[in-house]
Amino acid sequence: MTSTVPWLEKISERNGRPVMICAMFSDPNDPQRVDREFEEIAQARTRGHELWGQVASYPLGMEFSLALPYPLHALLAWRPAMEAIGTPRYLELFANKSFREAVKAEALTTSVPVRFSYHSFKLMRVQEVADPKFADLVGKRVVDLAKKAGKDPFDWWFDHALDGGIDTMFDCKLFNIDDDHVCELLVNPYAALGLGDAGAHLSFLCDAGFGLHLLGHWVRERGDLTLEKAVQMLTSRLADAYRIPDRGRLVAGTHADIMMFDPATVGRGEKHHVSDLPAGASRVNIPPRGVLGVWVNGQRIVDENGPVSECGKPGKLIRQFLV
Numbered sequence: 001m002t003s004t005v006p007w008l009e010k011i012s013e014r015n016g017r018p019v020m021i022c023a024m025f026s027d028p029n030d031p032q033r034v035d036r037e038f039e040e041i042a043q044a045r046t047r048g049h050e051l052w053g054q055v056a057s058y059p060l061g062m063e064f065s066l067a068l069p070y071p072l073h074a075l076l077a078w079r080p081a082m083e084a085i086g087t088p089r090y091l092e093l094f095a096n097k098s099f100r101e102a103v104k105a106e107a108l109t110t111s112v113p114v115r116f117s118y119h120s121f122k123l124m125r126v127q128e129v130a131d132p133k134f135a136d137l138v139g140k141r142v143v144d145l146a147k148k149a150g151k152d153p154f155d156w157w158f159d160h161a162l163d164g165g166i167d168t169m170f171d172c173k174l175f176n177i178d179d180d181h182v183c184e185l186l187v188n189p190y191a192a193l194g195l196g197d198a199g200a201h202l203s204f205l206c207d208a209g210f211g212l213h214l215l216g217h218w219v220r221e222r223g224d225l226t227l228e229k230a231v232q233m234l235t236s237r238l239a240d241a242y243r244i245p246d247r248g249r250l251v252a253g254t255h256a257d258i259m260m261f262d263p264a265t266v267g268r269g270e271k272h273h274v275s276d277l278p279a280g281a282s283r284v285n286i287p288p289r290g291v292l293g294v295w296v297n298g299q300r301i302v303d304e305n306g307p308v309s310e311c312g313k314p315g316k317l318i319r320q321f322l323v
Contacts, residue, residue, distance in 0.1 A: 005040035009049050018050040018241060023195045025060060025175035026182050028119035030110040034185060041190045052241055055185045056195040057214040058268075061173040062204045063127060063284060066094075066161040070204050071174060074115030077102035091166070094158040104154050114175060121146075121153040123173040130167035134160075142170070183224045186214075186233075192241050193233050202283035209268040212288055216267025227263060243322040255316065256298035259291065266290030 005021065012019040021041070024034050034053075041051045064070050068085070072078045080099065084090040093099045107117045126137040126145075137145065146156035160168065176182050185191055193214065195207065211234045218225045225233075239248025246254040269287035277283055294302035299314035301307065 005037050005044070005051070009040075009044040009047075009051060012044070012049040012051060013047075018052060018243070020052045020054055020192060020194075020241070022054040023114070024053040024055055024185065024191075025114055026178050026185060027114055027175055028122075028177060029115075029117035030113065031178070031181060033110075033113055038185070038188055038190060045190060052190055052192040053185075053188065054194040055182075055188070055191045056176055056207070057182070057186060057193060057210050057218060058207075059173040059177050060175040060205075060207070061123075061171065062201070063169055063171050064204055065167050065169050066157065067166050068203075070201065071116040071120070071172065072103075074112060075103060075106050077106045091162060094161055100154060100158060104152065107154070116174070118153070120172055120174055123177060125171050126168060127171040128169040129165070130169075131164050134165055134168060137168070179222070183218070183222075186218065186225070192238060194238075202277070203281075204284070206271065206284040206286045208286050209288055212261075212266055212291070213268050215261065215263070216265075216289070220263060220266070244318060245320065245322050256295060258293075258295040260293040260295075262290040262292060264290070 008019050008021055021037070024037060027033055038053055041053055044051045062071055069078075073082060077099070081090060081093050084093060110117075121143045122141075124142045126134075126140055126142070129135055129138060142153050142157060146153040149156055151159070186193070193210065195210065214225070214230050214234065215227070219227050219230045236248035238244075247257060248254075250256070250258070267289045269289050271284060271286050273282045274285045275282040291302065292304045293300055297314040297316060299311060301311045301314065
């Protein structure tokens with residue numbers, strides 16, 4: 001597969017603007033891929049082309065069932081299943097040996113980045129079962145269940161669905177699971193913190209709070225970053241990279257956008273489901289911890305109890321960017 005970084009460098013060269021490359025994960029299926037890409041970014045910088053690699057500060061995980069297995073959609077071999085979903089053929093494919101072998105073969109390759117592979121099973125657990133007969137599976141790893149049954153993990157998974165477990169929910173950490181490698185990415189001079197997917201995949205994940213995780217996990221718990229460095233990564237570094245004027249620094253004349261937090265407790269809360277969508281549909285939610293207040297243009301919109309009602313509309317629409 002040809003790297004996309006040189007192609008993105010050409011875009012930066014033609015337009016004379018910075019280019020943000022999203023997303024650059026530590027991929028257990030090809031751990032060195034992201035290192036190679038950052039080296040290409042470094043080479044582009046020597047040619048005067050400003051490329052940034054957007055890096056997440058936490059593992060990317062999802063909750064899903066085989067009724068709607070979003071992480072598998074990047075597999076070309078999964079396409080027949082995507083086309084058959086909602087029809088009897090969907091489960092028929094699970095029992096089809098040729099289909100299984102095609103999925104397993106592609107899951108062993110490294111040609112396509114950031115997609116489900118055999119490595120994904122290592123941190124994939126049964127989270128919730130719809131059928132009580134599977135209650136004893138909750139909390140167990142798929143690799144362990146497959147080993148006990150003497151099966152390939154994919155075969156165990158498909159057989160489980162055919163046995164009535166198609167709605168069994170699994171929790172899986174897919175990328176950024178090696179903290180030491182992620183730390184190398186975070187401190188790379190051409191890395192920009194980002195990838196807060198707080199609403200695009202409501203039933204699968206909630207990536208809200210990447211900044212809170214940076215302050216809690218990487219500063220307080222691991223000590224890889226100083227508090228000052230983490231704050232700079234969350235504020236002025238991003239404002240400068242995106243060319244956003246008058247933001248990212250608390251100096252006279254700029255917008256007074258402030259978050260007050262407790263360094264001893266700041267972080268992300270436990271993942272849970274809430275049913276506050278239309279028609280009572282549920283979504284994954286991760287609450288903040290240690291946040292004592294948020295101000296936008298000097299107006300407090302969040303206090304220690306959460307969003308402030310009747311706080312007005314202090315935000316200002318960004319209509320221009322710095323050259």
